[in-house]
Amino acid sequence: MLDTGRSLRAGTIGDSSLRPDGMAKVQGTFAFSSDEQLDGAVFGATLRSPHPSARIVSIDVSKAWQISGVEAVLTADDVPGSATYGLATADQPVFASDVVRYVGEPVAVVAADHPETAGRALAAIVVEYEVLEPLLDPEDAIRGNHDDIHPDGNILRHQRIVCGDADATGDVVVEGTYELGMQDQAFLGLEAALAIPDDGGGGVELHVATQWLHEDRRQIAACLAIDESKVRLVLGGVGGAFGAREDISLQVHTCLLALRLARPVRMHYSRRESFLGHVHRHPASIWMRHHATSEGELVKVEARYVFDGGAYASTSGPVLINGITHAQGPYRCPNAVVEGWATRTNNLPCGAMRGFGVVQACFAHESQMDRLAAACGLQPLEIRERNAIRTGDRLITGQVLESVAPVVECIAELDALALPDEPVGGHDGHPLRLPGGAGRTTDARHVVRGIGWGVSMKNLMYSEGFDDHATARCRLADGTATLKFATSEVGQGFVVIAGQIARTVLGVDTVELEQIDTEIGSAGSTSASRQTWMSGGAVDSACRKVRERLFEHVAAQHGLDPVQLGIDGTDVVDTVGTLRLPVAEVTRGQVFEETVEFRHRPTEELDEDGQGNVHTAFAFAAHRAVVDVDVELGLVKVVQIATAQDVGRALNPLSVIGQIEGGIAQGLGLALMEEIVCHDGHVRNASFTDYLLPTSLDMPDVVATLIEQPDPQAPLGAKGVGEPPCISSTPAIVAAIRDALRQAGVERELRRVPVRPADIVG
Amino acid sequence: MAEHFELHVNGVARDVHDAWSGESLLYVLRERLHLTGTKGACEEGECGSCSVLVDDVLVCSCLVLAGSSTGRAITTIEGMSADGEPTDVQRAFVAAGAVQCGFCTPGLVMAAHALLAADPDAGEHEIREALSGNVCRCTGYGRILDAVATVARARSGASATAAEDSPGRE
Numbered sequence: 060m061l062d063t064g065r066s067l068r069a070g071t072i073g074d075s076s077l078r079p080d081g082m083a084k085v086q087g088t089f090a091f092s093s094d095e096q097l098d099g100a101v102f103g104a105t106l107r108s109p110h111p112s113a114r115i116v117s118i119d120v121s122k123a124w125q126i127s128g129v130e131a132v133l134t135a136d137d138v139p140g141s142a143t144y145g146l147a148t149a150d151q152p153v154f155a156s157d158v159v160r161y162v163g164e165p166v167a168v169v170a171a172d173h174p175e176t177a178g179r180a181l182a183a184i185v186v187e188y189e190v191l192e193p194l195l196d197p198e199d200a201i202r203g204n205h206d207d208i209h210p211d212g213n214i215l216r217h218q219r220i221v222c223g224d225a226d227a228t229g230d231v232v233v234e235g236t237y238e239l240g241m242q243d244q245a246f247l248g249l250e251a252a253l254a255i256p257d258d259g260g261g262g263v264e265l266h267v268a269t270q271w272l273h274e275d276r277r278q279i280a281a282c283l284a285i286d287e288s289k290v291r292l293v294l295g296g297v298g299g300a301f302g303a304r305e306d307i308s309l310q311v312h313t314c315l316l317a318l319r320l321a322r323p324v325r326m327h328y329s330r331r332e333s334f335l336g337h338v339h340r341h342p343a344s345i346w347m348r349h350h351a352t353s354e355g356e357l358v359k360v361e362a363r364y365v366f367d368g369g370a371y372a373s374t375s376g377p378v379l380i381n382g383i384t385h386a387q388g389p390y391r392c393p394n395a396v397v398e399g400w401a402t403r404t405n406n407l408p409c410g411a412m413r414g415f416g417v418v419q420a421c422f423a424h425e426s427q428m429d430r431l432a433a434a435c436g437l438q439p440l441e442i443r444e445r446n447a448i449r450t451g452d453r454l455i456t457g458q459v460l461e462s463v464a465p466v467v468e469c470i471a472e473l474d475a476l477a478l479p480d481e482p483v484g485g486h487d488g489h490p491l492r493l494p495g496g497a498g499r500t501t502d503a504r505h506v507v508r509g510i511g512w513g514v515s516m517k518n519l520m521y522s523e524g525f526d527d528h529a530t531a532r533c534r535l536a537d538g539t540a541t542l543k544f545a546t547s548e549v550g551q552g553f554v555v556i557a558g559q560i561a562r563t564v565l566g567v568d569t570v571e572l573e574q575i576d577t578e579i580g581s582a583g584s585t586s587a588s589r590q591t592w593m594s595g596g597a598v599d600s601a602c603r604k605v606r607e608r609l610f611e612h613v614a615a616q617h618g619l620d621p622v623q624l625g626i627d628g629t630d631v632v633d634t635v636g637t638l639r640l641p642v643a644e645v646t647r648g649q650v651f652e653e654t655v656e657f658r659h660r661p662t663e664e665l666d667e668d669g670q671g672n673v674h675t676a677f678a679f680a681a682h683r684a685v686v687d688v689d690v691e692l693g694l695v696k697v698v699q700i701a702t703a704q705d706v707g708r709a710l711n712p713l714s715v716i717g718q719i720e721g722g723i724a725q726g727l728g729l730a731l732m733e734e735i736v737c738h739d740g741h742v743r744n745a746s747f748t749d750y751l752l753p754t755s756l757d758m759p760d761v762v763a764t765l766i767e768q769p770d771p772q773a774p775l776g777a778k779g780v781g782e783p784p785c786i787s788s789t790p791a792i793v794a795a796i797r798d799a800l801r802q803a804g805v806e807r808e809l810r811r812v813p814v815r816p817a818d819i820v821g
Numbered sequence: 822m823a824e825h826f827e828l829h830v831n832g833v834a835r836d837v838h839d840a841w842s843g844e845s846l847l848y849v850l851r852e853r854l855h856l857t858g859t860k861g862a863c864e865e866g867e868c869g870s871c872s873v874l875v876d877d878v879l880v881c882s883c884l885v886l887a888g889s890s891t892g893r894a895i896t897t898i899e900g901m902s903a904d905g906e907p908t909d910v911q912r913a914f915v916a917a918g919a920v921q922c923g924f925c926t927p928g929l930v931m932a933a934h935a936l937l938a939a940d941p942d943a944g945e946h947e948i949r950e951a952l953s954g955n956v957c958r959c960t961g962y963g964r965i966l967d968a969v970a971t972v973a974r975a976r977s978g979a980s981a982t983a984a985e986d987s988p989g990r991e
Contacts, residue, residue, distance in 0.1 A: 081915035084923030085930055086907060087858020087898035091923075094857035175841060245956050247862045247870055247924040298862075298924030299958050330863045491946045550922025550959045713918040713964075720961030721921065747867035747956065754953040755962045 068628055070570075071563040072775065075713035078555045079572065080548075090287070092295025093251035093327050094267035100253065102131050103316045103326035104177035105309070106167040106184050107335060108159035111405035111740025112193035112208065113187060115157060115166070122183040123169060128176040131319050132184070132743070134167045138315065140284030140724065143167070144307050146274065146410070146616070149213050151371040153282050159188070160208055160370035161405055162741050163335025170316045170324055193405035193740045197344075197367045200402035208370070208405060215368045215401040216376035220383055220669025222455040223394035229350030229358035233430040236421040238811040240734030241367075242340035242725075244412050245752055248298015250308045250328040250336060254317035262289030263314045268297040270304040270547045273581035282311045283318065288313070294575040296513050300549035301725070302411030303337040305586055306373050334745035338373045338410030341366040341401070341733060343419040347386070349427045350394075355435035355442045357392040360455070364399035366409070366419070373410030376400040380523060380665065380673065381416030387455050388424035389466045389516035389679050390446035395455035397669065405740050411586055413725060414786050417517050422812060425513045425790035439512045439794070444470050444680075448516065457670040462677040462778075463770045465705050468515065469681040472701040472764050476683070479760070481698070483508055483687050494694035496756055500814055501689045506700070507803045509688060511794025513787030514681045518674040519779045522590040524664045530580030531597035532654040533561065533605045538643030539567050543573040546594040551781060552714040553590050557598050559710060560775070564602035565609075566626040566642040577607035580656060588678065588779025593712065596774030597657035597739070604653035611647050613638075657774070676772055679705040680783035682723070683790040685759075688799035693816025695731055695796055700788060701762040707778035708769040715780050720761045722784025728753045731790035734813050826891050830854060831900030842888055849887035850897060858898035858927050862956075869955030872928035872935075873897045881954075898927035901934065909960035909972050910934055917968035921959035929955045933969045941978040945970065969971045 067074050085087035120132040135142060135156035142156070144150045155164050167184055171177040200213040207213055252267040262285060269275050272292040282455045297304065302725040309326045316324040328336050344365045350358040364382050368375030370518075383399040432442040447466035453459055484503035485492035495501040521527040532543040540561040558570040582594045606626065612669045613631050614621040617638060625634045635716040663671040683701040688694070701721050709715045725733075732751035735744040743752045769776025794811050796819065800807050809818055823839045827847070837853050847864070850856045850873070859882055862870040866881040867907050873882045874896040901908050910933045913919070920926050929952060936943055936951035943951065957965060 075918070077915055077918075078920060080829045080923065081920045082907060082911070084926045085911040085914045087921055087927040090857070093861070094851075096852070096855065098859070172842070175843070205893045245958055246922070247860070247868065247956065248922060249862060297922060298860075301958070330865075339825040378942065489946050491949065497950065550894070550924075552921065610866050656846075717918050717921055717960055717964060720963040721959045722961070724961035744866060747863035748865055752956050752958065753961075754956060756953045758962045761961065761963055 070559060070568065072559050072710050074559065075711055076555050078552060079558065080554060085120065090296050091298050092246050092266060093249060094254040095266050097253060097255065097297055097323045100323035100325045101170045101172055101320065102174045102177050103120055103168055103170045103313055103324050104174065104181055105165050105312060105332065106181045107255065108155060108162060108164040110159055110188055110190055111162050112191040113159050113188035114191060115155060115159065116189055117187045120167065121546055122129045122185065123180040126176060126180050126183060128172040129149060130314055131170040132167060132180065133315055133319065138282055139283040142406060143279045144278040144282055144311060145372055146306055146374055147376060148372040150209060163314065163407065166315060167458060168312045170320060180640050195404055195406060195740055197365050197402040197404055200404055201400050201457060209403055213403045215372050215403050216379045217400050218380060218383060218453055218665060218669055220395055220397040220490065222457065225396050227350065227359045227394040230353040231351045231431065231434045232348060233427060233434050234348035235403055235430065235810055236427060236809065237345045237426055238815055239343045239419050239422055241342040241409065242412060242729050242733050243334060243735050243750060244301035244303035245750065246299030246301055246303060246527065249330060249333050251295065251322060252309055252313045253325050254313040255323045256317045256321050260318055260321055263317055264291045264293065265310060265314055266293045266295040267310055268295045268304060270300050270549060270586055271549065271584035272545050272577050274584065275307060275310050276577050278307050279310050279314055283314055292577045294547055297547060297549040300585065301413045302586060304340050305411045305584055308336045330747060333649040334735065335407065336740060338408050340412035341368065341378055341409040341419065345419060345423040347423045347427050349431050351431055351435060353435065355431065355437045355445055357390055357446050359394035360386050360392050362386045362397045366401045367404055367406055368401045369404055369406045369408035371408045373408050377523065378410065378416040378689060381518060382420045384456050384673060385417045385516060386421040386424065388421065389448050389514050391448050391452050392455060406737055407742065412780050413722065415581055417515065418786050421513065421786045422790045423516045425787060426810065429794050440470055440474055443514050456665065456673055458672045458674065460677065461772065463768045464512065464539060464677065464679060465766045466679050468766050469679055469703040469705055472766060473681040473683055473701055476577060476701040476762050476764060479685055479699040491756065494689040494696040495692065500692060501694060505691050506689050507799040508686045509686050509795040509799025509802065511684050511791045511798050512682065512793035513794065515679065515783060515787035517588065517678050517783050517786055519678055520587055520659050520675040522662050522674045527583055527593065528649065528656050528658045529582045529593035529597040530654065530656050531594060531601045532579055532652065533601035534650065534652040535565055535605045535609060535646055536650040538567055538646050539569040539571060540567045541571045541573060542598060543579050544582050544594055544598065545575060545579055546590055547585040548575065549585050551585065551718065552711065553594060556591065556595060556710045558793055560595060560598045561602050564599060566629045568629060588782045590771050591777050591779050593657060593659065595777065597655050599774050600655040600657050601653050604655060605651045608651040609646065612649060613640065678778040680787055682788045682791040684795040686792060686795040686799060688796055688819065689802060690803045690805060690819065693819035697759045697792060699729060699759050702784065703764045703766055704780065705778065706780050707767045707773050708767055708776035709765050709779050710775060712765065716763060718780045719763050719784045722781065723761055723788045724753045724758050726788030727757065727786040727792060729812055730789045732815050735766050735772050824888060826888055828890055828895060829893065829906065830856065830895045831897060831903060837887065840887060844887050846885040846887045846890050847882040850882060856897050856899050860924055869932060870925055870928040872931040874931060874935065879932055881986050888904065897929060902928065909975065911930060913968040913972045918965045919960060919964040919968040925955060925957040929957065929973065933984060937973060937976060941973065943973045
C-alpha cells in the first residue's frame with residue numbers, strides 16, 4: 060500500500076494503543092501496593108484522634124505492650140527527625156503530641172503479627188484528652204473569633220486580585236453565593252505500603268502507592284533524620300489517586316516501624332481510615348457578582364472565596380490561588396475585584412483533588428453566567444460565546460493568555476452534538492430509564508427533561524514560580540528502547556503514551572519500561588494534568604537526544620551529515636539520498652543513552668494585587684447535560700453528557716476518552732451525590748455504604764468530541780486532559796436540573812452541590 | 822482461636838492453617854493463600870472489588886466467613902484464566918480501554934462472567950444493573966459497558982450460529 064505519510068504505525072503517537080499493564084490487571088496478576096507481601100512482615104496500624112480539638116493529657120501504651128504478638132508501639136517521642144511534615148509547609152505532626160486538631164489525626168502506631176492483634180493493641184492504648192472547643196466555621200477563622208489552633212495561625216492563605224477599574228459597573232448585575240460540599244477522591248485502592256529496612260538499619264526501601272515518589276522521599280527522610288539517599292521509594296501498583304496521594308499518609312509511619320523493628324512492615328488503611336487519612340476537595344463558599352452590558356458583555360467580576368482547609372495546610376494555598384485566578388472562567392473580563400481565604404479549622408484537612416480549586420470556581424461562575432444570560436435575554440450558549448476568551452487576551456491576573464484557546468470551537472462543536480433521541484422513559488419504557496431506576500418510584504408523567512451547559516478553563520502544570528520539572532532516561536540498544544522515569548502511573552496511562560513517544564521518535568517497535576522508583580531524578584507529581592506535558596516532554600526529549608546520537612553514528616559510518624538523516628517508520632533514512640537502514644539493524648551491538656530534565660517555562664508569584672504570570676498554560680472544555688427530573692420526588696436521572704474538550708493533540712484517543720468519561724463521572728458525583736458530611740468536626744459517612752459514588756446505573760452515555768489544535772508551547776502539542784472533564788460537567792448538570800424545574804413551573808436557584816432531592820422539591 | 826480447614830479454590834484443595842475464626846474469605850484468599858487478584862476496597866459489600874464465585878454464585882468475599890466456605894467451589898480471578906489464556910471478557914476489557922488503575926477490574930471481570938453465564942444475551946439495561954454493585958472510580962463505566970456488550974454480542978451471535986448449525990433445529 061502506498062505510504063501517504065498519514066497512516067499511523069501501530070503503537071505510535073495518535074494510535075489508540077492498549078495499555079502494557081492491561082492484561083495483568085484483568086487477570087489479577089498486577090501487583091498493587093496492598094498486594095505486596097513479604098515473609099516476616101508485621102502489620103502496622105494507626106491510633107487516631109476521636110476529637111476535632113483536644114489537648115493530650117497523657118498517653119499510656121503499657122497495656123498495648125502486654126498483648127501477645129505486639130511488636131512495636133510508637134508515639135511522637137519516637138520520631139527521630141522532623142516532628143512535622145507537609146507538602147508546602149511542614150505543619151502537620153507525624154504524631155500528635157500536645158494537641159489533636161481533627162478527628163482522625165494520628166496519635167500512635169503499633170505493629171503486630173496480625174491485623175486483628177494490631178487492632179486490639181490500638182484499643183488498649185489509653186489516651187487522656189482534655190476536649191477543647193473546636194474551630195469549625197471558616198468565617199470564625201477569618202474574623203479572628205477563635206484562638207489560634209496552630210502556631211502558624213488560622214489563616215492558611217489570603218489573596219486578593221484587583222484588575223482594571225475596581226469601580227466599574229454594568230447595566231446588568233447578578234450575584235449569588237455558591238457552596239460546594241467536601242468531596243472525596245474515593246480511589247478504590249486504599250492506602251497501602253510495604254517498608255523494608257536495610258540490613259544494619261541505615262536506610263529503608265518503601266513500596267507505596269503515591270503520586271510523587273521524590274516528594275514523599277524528601278518528607279520521609281526529614282522525619283527519619285537520615286539522608287535522602289538512604290530512603291528508596293518504589294512505586295507500588297496504584298489503585299487510583301485523583302489528588303489524594305499527593306500528601307503523606309502512612310509513608311512515615313511505615314518506615315518508622317520498619318526501622319525500629321529491623322523487619323518489614325506492611326500498613327493498609329481501611330476505607331474509614333482512608334476517609335480520615337487523606338486530604339479532600341475543599342468545601343467552599345463563593346460569592347460572585349457579575350456586571351455586564353445590556354448586550355451581555357462582561358464588564359466586571361467581583362468575588363469572595365472561602366475555602367475550608369481543615370487542620371493542616373497541605374496545598375490549600377495553591378488550591379485557593381487556582382480558585383481565585385479562575386474567577387472569570389473562560390471569558391474575557393476587563394475588571395475584577397476578587398478576594399480569597401483559605402482557612403485553618405478543626406475539620407478534615409483538605410488539599411488536592413482533580414480540578415484543584417477550579418471545580419469550585421467553575422460551579423460559581425457558570426451558575427452566574429446562566430443568571431446573566433437570563434437577565435440579558437440571551438441563551439446560555441450565546442452569552443458564553445459572546446464572552447469567550449481567546450489567545451492573546453489578558454486575564455484578570457494581568458497574564459496574557461498564550462495557550463491555544465479554542466473556547467468558541469468547543470462551544471460550537473458541543474452544540475453540534477446530537478441530543479438523545481430517547482424520550483423521557485425511553486421507547487422501551489424500561490424502568491431503569493427513569494429517575495429512581497430499579498426502585499420504580501417514578502411515573503414518567505411527573506418527569507421533566509432539562510438541558511444545561513458549562514464551560515471551563517483550567518491551568519495545566521504547577522504555578523506561582525514553582526520549579527516544576529520531570530526527568531526521563533532513554534537507552535536504545537539492539538532495536539529496543541528502554542525508558543526509565545519516576546512518573547507515578549496511577550491509572551491515567553502514562554505508561555502507554557511513553558511507549559508511543561519512543562516508538563514514534565526512534566522508529567522502534569519494542570519499548571521496555573524500567574521499574575518506577577527514585578533511582579532516577581524526580582518526575583514531579585502526577586497531578587495538575589501535567590504528566591503528558593512534563594514527563595511526556597522529558598521522554599520525548601530523551602528519545603530525541605538518543606536519536607541524535609544514533610544519527611551521528613550512522614552518518615559517521617556512511618560519510619553523511621547527521622542533519623540529513625531522519626526516521627521513517629522503523630528505518631533510518633537519508634532524507635536527501637537513498638540510504639535506508641532498519642533501526643533494529645543499525646543499533647545492533649550499540650548502546651545510546653541520554654537522560655533529560657525537562658522544565659516548562661517559569662512562572663511568577665502573584666503580587667499583593669494578584670497580578671503576575673502565575674500559570675503555565677491552560678486547557679478548555681465545554682459540557683452539556685441532559686437530565687430527567689422527577690419534580691415531585693426530587694430524583695434526577697442524567698440522560699446524556701456531551702462534551703467538546705480542547706486536548707491540543709490526542710496522543711492516545713482511547714486513553715483520552717477514558718479520562719473524559721471518568722472525569723465526568725466524578726463531576727456527576729459532585730453534582731448529585733458525593734459529600735463527606737461533617738457534624739461538629741465528626742465525619743458521619745466515612746464508608747462506601749454512606750458516601751455515595753456513581754455506579755453503572757448512574758452514568759449516562761457520554762458523547763465526546765476532541766478539539767485538536769496542537770499547542771506550540773506543549774512539547775508534543777498535547778495538553779493534559781485529566782482535570783477538565785470533572786470541572787464544567789458539574790455546573791452543566793445543575794443547570795439542567797434548574798432548566799427542568801423551570802419547565803415544570805418551579806424556579807430554584809440550586810446554589811449548593813451536591814444537589815439533594817430536598818433541594819429540588821424545596 | 823486457631824482453626825484449620827480446607828477450601829476448594831479454583832479446582833484445587835487448599836489447606837488453611839492457624840486461621841482466626843473471624844477471618845473473611847477475602848482475607849484468607851489474599852493473606853493465607855496469597856491469591857491477591859481479589860481486591861479489598863470497602864470491606865462491607867458495597868464496591869464489588871472482592872467479587873468471587875462460590876458455587877457459581879457471585880459474592881462479595883469480604884462478607885463471607887472463610888470458615889463457612891468449606892465444601893464449596895470457590896472461583897477467583899486467578900481461576901478464570903488459570904492456563905494464562907485470557908477469557909473473552911478479559912480480552913474485551915483490555916481492547917475496549919475498560920482498564921485504567923485496574924483495582925476494580927478483577928471484580929468487574931467476575932461480575933461480567935457471572936452475568937453472561939446466566940444471560941448470554943444481556944442487553945444494556947441488564948449489563949448496567951448487573952455491574953452496578955461494582956464501583957469503578959476511573960473509567961466512568963463507558964468502556965466497561967462497551968466491553969461487556971461486545972462479549973454479549975459475540976456470545977449470543979456464537980450461540981445463535983451454533984443453534985442454527987445444530988442438526989435437530991428446524
